[in-house]
Amino acid sequence: MDYNFEEIEKKWQRYWDENKTFRTPDDLTNPKKCYVLDMFPYPSGAGLHVGHPEGYTATDIYSRYKRMKGYNVLHPMGWDAFGLPAEQYAIQTGTHPSETTRKNCDTFRRQIKSLGLSYDWEREINTTDPKYFKWTQWIFIKLYNTWFDEKLQKGRPVSELEIPDNIMKSGKDEITKYVDSKRLAYYDNALVWWCPECRIVCSNEEVLYDGSHEKCGNKVEKKNLKQWMLRIPLYAERLLSGFDDLEWPEGIKEMQRNWIGRSTGAEVDFIIEGFDRKLTVFTTRPDTLFGATYMVIAPEHPLTKEITTDEHRESVADYIRAASMKSELDRTDLAREKSGVFTGCYAINPVNRKKIPIWVADYVLTGYGTGAIMAVPAHDTRDFEFAEKFNLPVICIMDPDVDDPEQKSRVREGKECWTEDGRFINSSDENTGININNLNKEAGIALMIEWLEKTGTGKAKVNYKLRDWLFSRQRYWGEPFPVIHWENGEITLLDENELPLKLPELEKYLPGDSGESPLANADEWLTVTDSSGRKGRRETNTMPQWAGSCWYYLRFIDPGNDSRIFDPEKEKYWMPVDLYIGGAEHAVLHLLYSRFWHKVLFDLGIVSTDEPYKRLFNQGMILAYAYENELGAKVSADLVEERNGKYYNKETGAPLKQIVAKMSKSLKNVVNPDDVVQKYGADSLRLYEMFMGPLDIIKPWDDKGVKGVFNFLARTFRFFSNQENITSGKEESTDILKGLHQAIRKVEGDIENLRFNTAISAMMIFLNLAVKKGKVTRETVNIFIKILSPFAPHLAEELWRIQGHDRSIAHEPWPEVNEELLKEDIIEYPVSFNGKLRFTIELPVNLDKDEITKRVLGDERARKWLDTGTVVKIIVVPQRIVNIVLKK
RNA sequence: GCCCGGAUGGCGGAAUUGGUAGACGCGCUGGUCUCAAACACCAGUGGCAGCAAUGCUGUGCCGGUUCGAUCCCGGCUCCGGGUACCA
Numbered sequence: 004m005d006y007n008f009e010e011i012e013k014k015w016q017r018y019w020d021e022n023k024t025f026r027t028p029d030d031l032t033n034p035k036k037c038y039v040l041d042m043f044p045y046p047s048g049a050g051l052h053v054g055h056p057e058g059y060t061a062t063d064i065y066s067r068y069k070r071m072k073g074y075n076v077l078h079p080m081g082w083d084a085f086g087l088p089a090e091q092y093a094i095q096t097g098t099h100p101s102e103t104t105r106k107n108c109d110t111f112r113r114q115i116k117s118l119g120l121s122y123d124w125e126r127e128i129n130t131t132d133p134k135y136f137k138w139t140q141w142i143f144i145k146l147y148n149t150w151f152d153e154k155l156q157k158g159r160p161v162s163e164l165e166i167p168d169n170i171m172k173s174g175k176d177e178i179t180k181y182v183d184s185k186r187l188a189y190y191d192n193a194l195v196w197w198c199p200e201c202r203i204v205c206s207n208e209e210v211l212y213d214g215s216h217e218k219c220g221n222k223v224e225k226k227n228l229k230q231w232m233l234r235i236p237l238y239a240e241r242l243l244s245g246f247d248d249l250e251w252p253e254g255i256k257e258m259q260r261n262w263i264g265r266s267t268g269a270e271v272d273f274i275i276e277g278f279d280r281k282l283t284v285f286t287t288r289p290d291t292l293f294g295a296t297y298m299v300i301a302p303e304h305p306l307t308k309e310i311t312t313d314e315h316r317e318s319v320a321d322y323i324r325a326a327s328m329k330s331e332l333d334r335t336d337l338a339r340e341k342s343g344v345f346t347g348c349y350a351i352n353p354v355n356r357k358k359i360p361i362w363v364a365d366y367v368l369t370g371y372g373t374g375a376i377m378a379v380p381a382h383d384t385r386d387f388e389f390a391e392k393f394n395l396p397v398i399c400i401m402d403p404d405v406d407d408p409e410q411k412s413r414v415r416e417g418k419e420c421w422t423e424d425g426r427f428i429n430s431s432d433e434n435t436g437i438n439i440n441n442l443n444k445e446a447g448i449a450l451m452i453e454w455l456e457k458t459g460t461g462k463a464k465v466n467y468k469l470r471d472w473l474f475s476r477q478r479y480w481g482e483p484f485p486v487i488h489w490e491n492g493e494i495t496l497l498d499e500n501e502l503p504l505k506l507p508e509l510e511k512y513l514p515g516d517s518g519e520s521p522l523a524n525a526d527e528w529l530t531v532t533d534s535s536g537r538k539g540r541r542e543t544n545t546m547p548q549w550a551g552s553c554w555y556y557l558r559f560i561d562p563g564n565d566s567r568i569f570d571p572e573k574e575k576y577w578m579p580v581d582l583y584i585g586g587a588e589h590a591v592l593h594l595l596y597s598r599f600w601h602k603v604l605f606d607l608g609i610v611s612t613d614e615p616y617k618r619l620f621n622q623g624m625i626l627a628y629a630y631e632n633e634l635g636a637k638v639s640a641d642l643v644e645e646r647n648g649k650y651y652n653k654e655t656g657a658p659l660k661q662i663v664a665k666m667s668k669s670l671k672n673v674v675n676p677d678d679v680v681q682k683y684g685a686d687s688l689r690l691y692e693m694f695m696g697p698l699d700i701i702k703p704w705d706d707k708g709v710k711g712v713f714n715f716l717a718r719t720f721r722f723f724s725n726q727e728n729i730t731s732g733k734e735e736s737t738d739i740l741k742g743l744h745q746a747i748r749k750v751e752g753d754i755e756n757l758r759f760n761t762a763i764s765a766m767m768i769f770l771n772l773a774v775k776k777g778k779v780t781r782e783t784v785n786i787f788i789k790i791l792s793p794f795a796p797h798l799a800e801e802l803w804r805i806q807g808h809d810r811s812i813a814h815e816p817w818p819e820v821n822e823e824l825l826k827e828d829i830i831e832y833p834v835s836f837n838g839k840l841r842f843t844i845e846l847p848v849n850l851d852k853d854e855i856t857k858r859v860l861g862d863e864r865a866r867k868w869l870d871t872g873t874v875v876k877i878i879v880v881p882q883r884i885v886n887i888v889l890k891k
Numbered sequence: 892g893c894c895c896g897g898a899u900g901g902c903g904g905a906a907u908u909g910g911u912a913g914a915c916g917c918g919c920u921g922g923u924c925u926c927a928a929a930c931a932c933c934a935g936u937g938g939c940a941g942c943a944a945u946g947c948u949g950u951g952c953c954g955g956u957u958c959g960a961u962c963c964c965g966g967c968u969c970c971g972g973g974u975a976c977c978a
Contacts, residue, residue: 254895258973261894266977286978299978341976371977378978384892385976468977587972694916696904700897701971708903711916718931761905764915771915833911838959840911878958884910888958 006720008684012797016119024813025121028075031576037074038577039066040556040616042585042593043081045548046107047088051114052666053674053692053704058584058622060689061698061757063120065582067793068754070121071817077577078121079559081128082108083552087201090480093512100480100512104131114676118685119796121813126562130551135558136482137503138568139550142600143188144485144496149603150185151237158238158606161186187234187603188474190486190494195473197226202514204230206473206547225327228518231475231484231544235599239263239467241613242598250618252699255590262591264468269452271377271461273298273350275310276358282306282350285372285466289455290439290447291379292354293430294400296390299343300375301367302326310361312347319344319363326365341366341389352377353460355432364389372466380420387420401425401444472596474547477520479512481545487531489539504541520544552593553600556580556615574610579617584698587621594619620757623700625692627672629664632657637664640672663703674704686795687713693759693794715767716798719791722774723784724805735780741824742772743783748820750790759794766791781806786818834859834885836868844885852879859885 019025039062044055066078082104089100089107108129115122128135149158161182170181183189196205200221209217216223235242243263246256268287275282282298300307302323311319322344343364350361366385367376380390381399390397397417403425405411413419424444431438437454439447455461475484483504485497497504507528514521522543523529531539560577561569594616601615630638630650642653650659666673679688690712696702722728735743746769753762769787773779784806792799792812803812831843832855842864846855856877859865865887872889879885 254972257895261974264977268978284978288978366976366978368977376978383978385978388976466977590973694903700904702903705903705917707917711903715916721931760903761915764905767915831911835911835959838957843911876958878910880910884959886910886958 006717006798008686008716008797011801012117012119012680012685015797015800016116018800018811019119019121019813022811023125024811025078025123026125027077027079027123030075031572033073033075035072035074036077036576037066037069037582038077038556038580039069039582040078040559040580040584041080042583042589043083043552043555044111045083045086046104046111048092048103048107050107050110051676053676053679053688054586054622054625055115056118056676056688057625057692057698058586059115059118059120060692061620061622061759062582062584063118063689063796064693064754064759064793065757066121067796067813068751068817070814071789071793073816077126077559078123079126079128079562080115080120080122080124081126081555081559082111082130083548083555084108084129084131085481085551086548087203087478087480090478090512093480099508101131104129117680118676118689121796126559128555128558128562130482130555131480133503133505134565136551138558139482139546139554140485140497140502140504141499141568142554142604143482143546143550144499145607145609146188146233146600146603147186147496149187149607150182151187151234153237156241158187158603160607187237188231189234190229190231192227193230193232193473194225194227195230196223197228197518198223202518203476203478204228204473204518226518230473231542233472233474233599235472235596236467236469238599238602239265239469241602242595245598245602245614249614249616251616252619252621255587255594255619255621258590259595262469262595265465266467267463267465268448269455269461270373270464271353271455273353273377275306275361276349276351278310278348280306280310282361282375283373284375284377285464286377288379288382288444288448289451289461290427290430290442290444291382291400292352292377292451293427293432294379294381294398295352295359295377296380296396296398297359297378298350298361298375299364299367299378299389300346300361301369302363302365303369304363304374306375307346307363310346310348311363315345315347319346322363341385341392343389343393353455353458354435354437356434360395362389362393370470371468381414381417382420382422384420384422398429400427400429402428472599474550475542475544476547477514477518477543478545479506479509479514479521481547482550483522483545484542486542487539488542489533489537491537495539549593549596553597554604556583556597557604557610568609571611578610579612579615582618582620583616584620584622586624590621620699622698623696623702624665625674625695626663626701626703627666627670627674628703628705629662629670629672630659631662632659637670639670666704674706679709683709683713684716684797686716686798690716690763690794694763696760698757698759712763715763715770716795718774719770719795720798720802722770723788723802728778729784730778730780733780733782735783736776737824739773739776739779739783742769743786744820744824745769747786747790747818748825751817751820754793763794766794788812789815789818830882832859832883832885834862834865834887836871836887837889838886841865841868848882850881852881855879855881855885859887 041059041062062078066076070076084104089103092098092103093100130136148161150161150164152159164182164185166178166181170177196210198205198216198219198221200219201216205216205223210223215221243260243265266287268285269289270283270285271289271292272281272283282300284298307319307323341364343362346361346363348361349358352359366389367374378386378389380386380395380397382401387397399415399417401421403411403414403421404423410419414421426441426443427439427447430440439450442450452463456463483506485502485504487495489495507525509521509525511524512521515523520543529541531541533539557569557574561573564570597615601610602613604610605613630640630643632638632652638652638659643650643659644653650661651657652659664670676688687709691709694712695708746765749765750762753759788799788802789812799812828848829845830848831845833840833843835841844859844862846858856879872891874887875890876888
């Protein structure tokens with residue numbers, strides 16, 4: 004019988020649909036549950052690319068396997084459908100974004116369904132559906148009404164916020180101000196990145212290092228705009244400690260840790276000479292205070308202008324102006340060479356009451372720490388560079404731990420910077436009573452902090468790189484904020500029962516140049532009047548695309564619920580997500596934002612787990628072959644021909660080099676899953692994506708490889724659908740039985756560990772064995788089809804039917820490994836002399852060391868090598884190897 | 892610059908994490924089938940030497956630990972990802 008994949012796949016996809024084979028069980032009493040989630044896609048107009056099915060197939064195999072293991076499996080799919088492309092298209096053509104979105108979702112759904120993925124389609128969600136974003140808005144209201152109790156390290160309702168007495172006495176406005184300063188969501192003037200091309204603000208995270216917008220590649224500018232912000236740094240500690248019990252790749256945890264950027268140190272107050280003011284700095288090295296020879300404040304620091312003396316006013320003003328220009332130009336070029344100007348003003352070093360000059364320089368950042376530093380050029384490379392350039396004194400206060408006497412003296416003389424450990428010198432003062440001489444770095448830091456706190460000149464402090472999250476966009480196609488700005492400046496949020504706040508219909512989608520959302524044109528929608536006649540205006544910004552994806556995994560649990568975000572009983576049953584697979588490009592942002600929201604919901608008692616995603620896995624990107632000529636210029640794939648394994652330009656005949664590159668339209672090397680499904684079938688596509696290599700590595704697509712797995716499936720079908728290959732008897736031969744159980748064990752272990760490539764290889768090995776044998780029993784066929792079914796479900800269903808079963812294989816129990824069958828009674832020992840393998844010898848498994856030695860030495864083949872020297876030592880590792888050490 | 896990965900045949904990759912390097916697949920070579928080709932099937936396939944048995948060599952490079960290293964340690968080279976003066 005021929006392997007007619009087209010017919011088979013259509014047939015079973017229809018069967019699964021009609022029989023609701025993959026509907027999530029309602030029964031919440033089964034203690035075995037498994038929530039398997041894909042990062043849901045943004046449905047772009049281009050349709051699916053081969054990268055999508057990679058992760059989807061992996062989760063599908065896992066889900067199908069878990070069902071067969073008796074688990075209740077939740078495996079849903081949906082659409083992260085708010086986003087810029089649909090809106091850009093609307094600007095160009097006038098087509099409503101919802102129209103574009105609907106079409107794209109239809110395409111994605113059709114394509115995904117053609118892969119035979121076992122999603123419960125009754126749970127499909129779409130972030131642009133008002134029934135969905137009603138709850139996104141609802142969560143925003145929760146964020147707004149929550150403050151973070153730092154003592155308890157926990158978010159709490161603002162109704163529980165204690166207002167200090169002095170504020171209570173200052174009146175209603177002050178109270179509001181105080182409460183607003185505590186809310187997790189706040190509305191404020193902020194210096195934000197603005198992309199003139201997209202006419203949108205970007206969060207810090209969305210601006211690339213060269214100052215360009217991640218989405219469009221154009222340069223961004225700074226703008227001062229009123230925006231919604233979320234106080235994510237308050238959760239920094241929780242976000243860091245939450246990793247402990249998560250099965251995530253170490254690399255991703257590390258990236259998030261770096262992003263959060265925790266550093267410990269101290270804040271130190273310096274008195275500014277001639278002012279009744281203090282300049283507070285953050286430092287990780289309070290131990291080096293004696294080496295502070297000058298200070299630097301950022302150009303944007305509020306004190307900069309105030310402390311500048313008349314004599315230096317002009318140069319400082321020039322410098323500030325130049326610095327503000329720089330941030331709008333290319334910021335990377337200026338990254339190397341230090342610049343700065345003297346303010347004319349001095350500060351007093353608290354440890355020795357010495358006067359040190361205060362400079363302005365842009366190597367000190369406004370947004371980090373206090374926006375000012377104490378500079379210790381002898382022990383900080385940046386400060387050292389600056390001091391060299393401007394001839395500022397370098398005072399070494401640490402005898403470095405270094406053997407090289409020349410380097411040691413260079414450091415001692417202040418000619419070289421030393422940032423490592425050593426013993427402090429010149430670090431005491433009788434008047435202030437501090438002495439850390441002879442201590443090392445760690446002890447010095449501890450003692451100095453103690454002194455700072457005792458004298459009230461500073462305190463221990465933890466700082467984070469993580470900043471407040473800019474949470475609004477000047478766009479139409481996003482969730483509207485449930486917010487009203489009243490004419491008296493008051494802000495109120497809609498009541499829960501007023502949700503969802505839907506988007507108004509618009510004629511034009513073009514945002515204003517000045518940072519106004521297109522919603523500003525929706526007059527009727529925009530204006531509101533309350534019962535007392537007070538007029539207000541709705542928030543015209545919308546939420547960023549992250550919003551919908553921050554919590555979608557929760558909605559899948561109970562997607563149809565109109566009265567609550569979800570049923571808590573169901574949430575308790577299904578959470579956390581047991582396996583979450585997606586691309587590493589979301590390693591920081593999506594996962595960090597999502598964890599943040601989840602923790603807030605946890606603190607408010609809305610969800611039952613502290614972390615949303617228990618096990619995370621990142622699939623590697625799928626690349627494609629591309630070609631370049633001798634000059635390194637890329638050549639479009641349709642101009643390439645292959646001769647004898649070498650590549651040439653069809654038109655010019657010039658030799659080309661095959662390289663691996665991202666798939667791109669311009670290189671014409673994009674692989675469309677639809678084409679692969681048509682040519683080889685969905686099972687082959689699935690199998691190939693898994694067989695290419697480990698799930699997490701980057702790998703190039705090779706059409707020839709698809710043929711390889713197709714051959715395997717075709718051979719499988721031919722062999723097992725042929726009744727002549729099935730023995731009438733019940734007794735299976737021992738070699739087949741052993742091979743079969745080896746395969747079960749390997750496939751099972753590999754699925755658990757997401758190592759699908761080797762699982763497939765194990766099944767290939769078994770098929771080769773069976774074909775060679777010629778005949779196997781019905782039971783063997785049944786078992787093999789079962790272990791193949793998560794990988795190639797259509798083929799498996801068809802073969803299952805051919806064996807005479809009338810129900811789907813999807814819920815059949817997974818076969819048990821019989822360990823007895825796997826026991827070896829004979830081991831093939833490699834025998835090596837001086838570590839070099841010389842021959843192998845088959846010996847019974849239960850021989851002891853002496854017996855093994857005897858047998859090996861008695862072997863005829865050993866003599867040849869024994870004659871070349873005298874035996875020094877014989878190493879026998881039972882069931883592993885024998886190594887004989889000879890001395891010549 | 893810093894942080895995190897990685898480097899194994901012609902290619903994708905495998906190796907119980909210290910114990911027979913190259914599983915499985917692709918490609919290639921030879922054979923069977925065919926008028927022929929494709930498909931399918933059988934056999935071979937890291938490199939060098941040899942008719943062969945076999946020997947030497949071999950996991951990016953240099954060195955070390957060990958009876959034994961793709962795996963551990965030290966020092967490099969190259970590639971990929973993240974990050975950008977974070978005090």
